[in-house]
Amino acid sequence: MKLAITGKGGVGKTTLTVLLARALAKSYSVTVVDADPCMNLALALGIPQDKLKSITPLSDQQDIIHDRVGEGMIRLNPQVDDLADKVSLVHEGIRLLIMGTIVKGGGGCACPANVLLQGFLSHLMLTDKDVVILDMEAGIEHLGRSTIMGVDAALIVVEPGRRSLEVAKEIRRLADDLKIKKTFFIANKQNDPQKPLGDYFDPEDLLGVIPNNEAIQASDVQGTPLDIPAELEVVLNNLVEKLENKITNC
Amino acid sequence: MKLAITGKGGVGKTTLTVLLARALAKSYSVTVVDADPCMNLALALGIPQDKLKSITPLSDQQDIIHDRVGEGMIRLNPQVDDLADKVSLVHEGIRLLIMGTIVKGGGGCACPANVLLQGFLSHLMLTDKDVVILDMEAGIEHLGRSTIMGVDAALIVVEPGRRSLEVAKEIRRLADDLKIKKTFFIANKQNDPQKPLGDYFDPEDLLGVIPNNEAIQASDVQGTPLDIPAELEVVLNNLVEKLENKITNC
Numbered sequence: 373m374k375l376a377i378t379g380k381g382g383v384g385k386t387t388l389t390v391l392l393a394r395a396l397a398k399s400y401s402v403t404v405v406d407a408d409p410c411m412n413l414a415l416a417l418g419i420p421q422d423k424l425k426s427i428t429p430l431s432d433q434q435d436i437i438h439d440r441v442g443e444g445m446i447r448l449n450p451q452v453d454d455l456a457d458k459v460s461l462v463h464e465g466i467r468l469l470i471m472g473t474i475v476k477g478g479g480g481c482a483c484p485a486n487v488l489l490q491g492f493l494s495h496l497m498l499t500d501k502d503v504v505i506l507d508m509e510a511g512i513e514h515l516g517r518s519t520i521m522g523v524d525a526a527l528i529v530v531e532p533g534r535r536s537l538e539v540a541k542e543i544r545r546l547a548d549d550l551k552i553k554k555t556f557f558i559a560n561k562q563n564d565p566q567k568p569l570g571d572y573f574d575p576e577d578l579l580g581v582i583p584n585n586e587a588i589q590a591s592d593v594q595g596t597p598l599d600i601p602a603e604l605e606v607v608l609n610n611l612v613e614k615l616e617n618k619i620t621n622c
Numbered sequence: 623m624k625l626a627i628t629g630k631g632g633v634g635k636t637t638l639t640v641l642l643a644r645a646l647a648k649s650y651s652v653t654v655v656d657a658d659p660c661m662n663l664a665l666a667l668g669i670p671q672d673k674l675k676s677i678t679p680l681s682d683q684q685d686i687i688h689d690r691v692g693e694g695m696i697r698l699n700p701q702v703d704d705l706a707d708k709v710s711l712v713h714e715g716i717r718l719l720i721m722g723t724i725v726k727g728g729g730g731c732a733c734p735a736n737v738l739l740q741g742f743l744s745h746l747m748l749t750d751k752d753v754v755i756l757d758m759e760a761g762i763e764h765l766g767r768s769t770i771m772g773v774d775a776a777l778i779v780v781e782p783g784r785r786s787l788e789v790a791k792e793i794r795r796l797a798d799d800l801k802i803k804k805t806f807f808i809a810n811k812q813n814d815p816q817k818p819l820g821d822y823f824d825p826e827d828l829l830g831v832i833p834n835n836e837a838i839q840a841s842d843v844q845g846t847p848l849d850i851p852a853e854l855e856v857v858l859n860n861l862v863e864k865l866e867n868k869i870t871n872c
Contacts, residue, residue: 382630382631382760409761477796480766481766482731515727515728516728534665534845542723546724546726592784
């Protein structure tokens with residue numbers, strides 16, 4: 373299954389990507405993709421700088437990707453496809469790919485990198501045991517670019533506050549334009565579980581509610597790897613179960 | 623003076639834009655520009671929906687803007703230039719312009735809107751009593767597009783946590799590419815005033831520290847206009863004073 377984590381800036385997309393990846397890695401082969409030019413995902417996964425240097429962003433490997441997209445399907449299993457090890461690394465059981473960033477001020481936008489990622493994703497061949505999670509750029513621009521066209525679901529992260537819900541409304545509208553099969557919501561930093569989606573969306577589409585958590589904040593402040601805090605194990609397992617049911621039945 | 627408010631998603635760019643605008647409006651004629659396709663600035667300013675409908679985003683007024691850029695300088699004073707009232711509205715003493723959004727999923731990126739805004743900004747003629755504050759899109763992509771080339775200063779908002787500081791580092795690097803004269807920092811949601819910039823930046827470049835504030839959070843949760851909370855009046859006045867000194871002396 374291919375999932376895109378989207379939402380307003382700062383709602384916790386990277387955090388949710390890591391937590392979901394760790395929860396899903398118990399039963400799936402998980403690949404996460406940093407599709408944000410700000411590239412914070414490796415930091416949250418706790419990948420050391422020297423290890424990170426061993427991979428090159430997709431945007432710097434245009435020739436390889438173009439060749440392989442031309443040949444047909446791509447697999448992320450290094451036993452059957454050598455591309456996996458060329459474009460990604462594995463850290464603590466999770467495979468990481470990086471889309472690429474803005475190299476120079478005035479050097480142009482992230483469209484070329486997004487086009488490459490979209491081509492790569494649309495040629496990925498996944499088994500029932502593969503999950504790819506895309507950590508998207510903040511906001512709505514990637515939807516103008518169709519980067520996530522073809523994912524099984526867009527998971528929109530919201531936090532308490534109208535601004536994140538207004539952005540979520542825009543994301544759902546644009547995702548509908550792209551004919552993305554399903555959009556669900558995750559309410560993050562939510563200590564009051566009453567109506568976290570307000571009157572904006574059907575509560576049926578809410579996958580889970582993640583309360584504010586000090587260990588998650590401390591991981592960012594101290595720059596230490598983000599793990600699932602013990603007190604959130606059950607919440608995340610339930611979220612995964614709900615997601616599996618929704619994806620299988622839609 | 624022209625200022626661009628930048629930073630990682632969710633650090634408080636829109637919040638700081640509104641607070642700074644209100645603080646500066648005591649002595650200046652202030653125009654704020656929503657340069658984020660997510661367009662949350664009007665909501666934070668408390669502009670009613672029906673009033674908001676009276677203005678059209680710059681991106682939908684290509685012909686007018688192109689014509690006027692071709693004619694030379696643009697002023698934001700409606701007494702000397704009728705363009706001001708065509709492209710903006712005034713609410714509680716603050717003039718608002720909107721760059722524009724992603725109209726359709728798959729409809730393309732925000733480059734055309736950014737190009738138009740950049741042209742508009744570079745032809746703006748300001749007096750000593752005019753301030754333009756740009757509320758930028760989250761992250762670094764606008765720096766690839768040179769949208770804010772020519773501003774007097776980029777104000778980078780950071781929050782506690784490495785991820786926002788890492789993004790700030792990238793923003794400063796790209797701003798240097800664009801030869802932006804000055805970049806300063808504002809530390810937001812910062813209850814511990816010890817070294818909010820860590821070892822990332824010179825503390826001399828820190829304009830101010832804004833503590834976590836319940837009234838600011840409540841304004842977003844309740845969708846009510848964001849005003850300067852009484853307990854932050856002094857902090858914001860000091861920030862404005864420091865900014866004036868830094869801009870005048872650089």
